[in-house]
Amino acid sequence: MDEAGEKVVSSAQLAGRCMVNAAQVRKDLAYFGEFGIRGVGYYVKDLLADIKRILGLNREWRMAVIGVGNLGSALLSYRDFLKQNYKIVAAFDIDPPKVIGRVSEKLGKPVEILHVNRLKEVAKERLIEIGLITTPPSEAQKVADMLVDAEIRGILNFAPTQITVPEGYVVKDVFFTTILDNLAYLLSNYNEGRR
Amino acid sequence: MDEAGEKVVSSAQLAGRCMVNAAQVRKDLAYFGEFGIRGVGYYVKDLLADIKRILGLNREWRMAVIGVGNLGSALLSYRDFLKQNYKIVAAFDIDPPKVIGRVSEKLGKPVEILHVNRLKEVAKERLIEIGLITTPPSEAQKVADMLVDAEIRGILNFAPTQITVPEGYVVKDVFFTTILDNLAYLLSNYNEGRR
DNA sequence: GGATGTGAAGTCGTTCACAGCT
């Protein structure tokens, strides 16, 4: 809406776009503070900035990819990260030489791929706060343990397996097969659902 | 648990593994039928089969990838699909020749990449029911429209943009930047959260 | 005896409706 030049937006407009109730929008925003102006609405630019601040997106997050297979290299060349405040500042693999040729040809400039045993050392140097696990599932827990050892507190796990970390660390899973299962369920039961 | 040779499982055990309440597990399962045996628990093999049937995973789902960039080719070589009952039976792109070299070297046998204008025709031939959108966001809605035209009722959208489809079609989004935002939020507010 | 399946109770989240500001 900001890009479209809109100056002000009401909770009703936001609700329409998000397919939720207007009171929900107001309650949710009000939970974090008073961002709106009574009788007017919310100033788009201000709201955007406030939401970014609330979500912790008003600064850069430095990330590392661990496991440079197909998914890992896809993430390395995922340009949309740049628009958001995320930056991949390191890539690790168990076998960097094997991987390096495959990856470098896909990106403009060759990407430096380091051996995982340098994770802790490099994490400190480059102030890495988030680790992206893109290894096979069999290695995911080991990698998680290494991230914990390196005091990288945030983990985004793409490997289709459950991993556990100590108190103080946060894991979020990206299991798209789970979403796919959900889709399959909805498709299977669509006819019943419509009655 | 089946692979580990476990024969029977209680709702309490399942609850422990899933970090939820035992009554929740029983209620949720009971919603679909009576799968347990009072005084005993649930037979692992039977429960597994019942859940697969409920979710619609007791058959093969034939899928197509549209957009063979980094993410699309990662999905094409994602072996874990095979274990689950999902199968990618076609890949489309706006420019197959440009893509074909890059992809074929990554997989054992070369993958046939078709021009998107053959989507409808091939969808019928190969009985495709699910489409995976892995194009840039700018093309996502156009691809969704083509999938709808081809009567592919299930869509898994990896492009970071909202797409709309008519009644009768199902879209599920895989926005990992949303999950990443969630992670950033949790990391930002971790200290307050602990108090 | 022991774990399920399930009404009843309890808790949490959503929506309503309007006072309070601009």
Add this chain to the structure above:
DNA sequence: AGCTGTGAACGACTTCACATCC
């Protein structure tokens, strides 16, 4: 006059607790 912020009403989901059945 109009839209936010919010207590109160409502509805939905979760948990309890126990009758039921193996």
